[in-house]
Amino acid sequence: MSDRCKFKQYVWELPLRWFHWINVLAIVVLSGTGFLIGHPVTLGASASDYAMGWIRLIHFVAAYTFTVSVASRVVWAFIGNEHASWRAFFPMFSAKGREKLRHMVRYYTLQTHQVPETVGHNPLATTAYFFLFLVYLGMILTGFAMYATHAPGGIMFKSLGFMYSHFTLQGMRLAHHLGMWLIFGFVINHIYSAWLMDIKEHGGEISSMFSGYKFTVKKGD
Amino acid sequence: MSTTRTEPCNDTRGDALRNEDLSISQILKERGVSRRDFLKFCSTVTAALALPPSFAPSVAQALDEVKRPPLVWLEFQGCTGDSEALLRSANPTVGEIVLDILSVDYHETIMAAAGHQAEAALDKTITDYKGKYFAVIEGSIPMKDGGVYGCVGGKSNLERARQVCGGAAATIAIGNCASYGGIPAAAPNPTGAVGVKEAVPGATVINLPGCPCNADNLTATIVHYLVFNKIPALDGHGRPLFAYGKRIHDNCERRPHFDAGQYVEKWGDEGHRKGYCLYKMGCKGPATFHNCPTQRYNEKTAWPIGSGHPCVGCAEPQFWDVMSPMYRRLPNVPGFGIEHTADAIGLGLAAGAAGAFVVHGALSAMRKDKEPGEDTKED
Ligand code: HEM
Ligand code: HEM
């Protein structure tokens, strides 16, 4: 263990942290309600109850929140700091990024004892985030395409016309359902990695998503 | 050859009734349909067209004046269920009236003529009334191997379809087979079956899918054409919006049970007997656009969900493949065995990921890693 001083760095700006935790909350709510939509339990005692109605309403409210938050994060990739920038999500397109990526892969596959340090996102994580955002996009498109079928001819239905001409509703339902499991797969990986790097890097990895600060050997600007 | 063919309903018409100058209401009068029945028919059709009741008089007036268009009905690769549905349709045999108001010049299943004579009649109609007649196509069109899997009178269905649909004012593809290939097109589709629009892309086609099609929707489509002199507004799958503009799930009489959270869990259980929602039994109402809940069948008495069977989605393209399994809500995951539901696969994925990280975590915990220092810090 080294006893060197670390520098306190402000990496995650407030909006980014908000987007992260709103997304987490929304996904928890969406998965819970989504699971009940996929496997409904007979909750109603009489036909005038509205159990499934409320579950779906909560799903849709969370869905709108989620969509706005995801869209905002994408916009933030163009106005936020360098760690939030869209460039961080494509490490394989720069020599330095590839080098860091290689080190990270070597560390994760237990081939080196050298814990790499990353001030912003670790490049392996951003690669996963990129695919996660594709899953988000899939969930949002299939979700709204299913949702809009209650009002065919409406603006939402018309603007999602390309979805209906390329996919069947049953296919979308299946993809939406499987997408949830893909997100679960990501989250298991993600929380584990955050925990691992928090322990190994000693940089306050997990708390950085709350406070915005990390602690690194590298001196910030 | 066709000794089993029974007397067709349109064969009893005398030559006078074949007179092109008679209007539809005159013909109906001669056929013994009372004015009252005619007006009743007009309001039924107005309702089927999703027009407000105030339109009924205009429909009646238009039908009073309009001349009967010739119609040819071709039977391709299908089960004749749509003809059956039409012939069995309701009182005052709305379907009968359609057959009566239309000059059905050719219908393989019900015409008296047979053989070359019949084929000649068809050729005559499509040449004499080019651009004016209606074509109704029932059954899919096999395309594989030059269309050899479906031939009538030595001509392939494809050849006939090109000839007949190409010269028609409008072609009505009746039933899922004619609309999208239907059951003959189900995987592995041995005959290369397709719907009319795909076989004859240039034709003006109105799809009336369903298995079978609801005869009321056929009547309404034809009346729409006669009254407004144009085909009804269609959706992205070529179906008239008046009949396919709403999801079954959104007009279903069991919907309150869906919203309440009351589901049939097993065939014949308490909920099934009480008419609860069939969602968990694999109902495809949430993915199917059709007016079954309002239009219904058999004199508006019944329809599948009303009778306790989940919707199988028969009005949607490729329903046999995309809506299966019939009694499960979600399709099987392609590439996996049929016993693998989406959840079994998802659970496997999550458990696999968790397992891998438990092992990784244990290994990492035992290792003495070197914390970031001057040499491994980010640069
Ligand atoms: C991470 C995000 C999401 C998750 C994990 C999720 C999860 C689920 C699940 C598991 C189902 C049940 C699928 C089934 O078995 O049929 C479902 C249904 C549905 N979800 Fe989502 N969902 C998400 C986002 C969205 C979004 C953004 C929308 C957009 C409106 C949406 C709209 C719907 C709709 C319309 C249904 C079908 C509801 C019904 O037909 O009653 N979802 N969701
Ligand atoms: C539904 C659950 C979660 C999802 C989908 C998710 C997704 C994400 C995404 C997309 C990012 C990138 C942030 C950005 O650039 O905007 C991120 C970062 C981060 N998340 Fe999560 N997260 C989840 C739960 C959690 C939880 C429970 C924790 C705490 C243990 C956590 C800790 C972090 C940390 C520390 C980072 C920054 C890591 C880095 O350097 O890349 N996340 N997460």
Ligand code: SF4
């Ligand atoms: S029975 Fe089918 S169509 Fe009717 S409410 Fe239930 S799921 Fe929807």
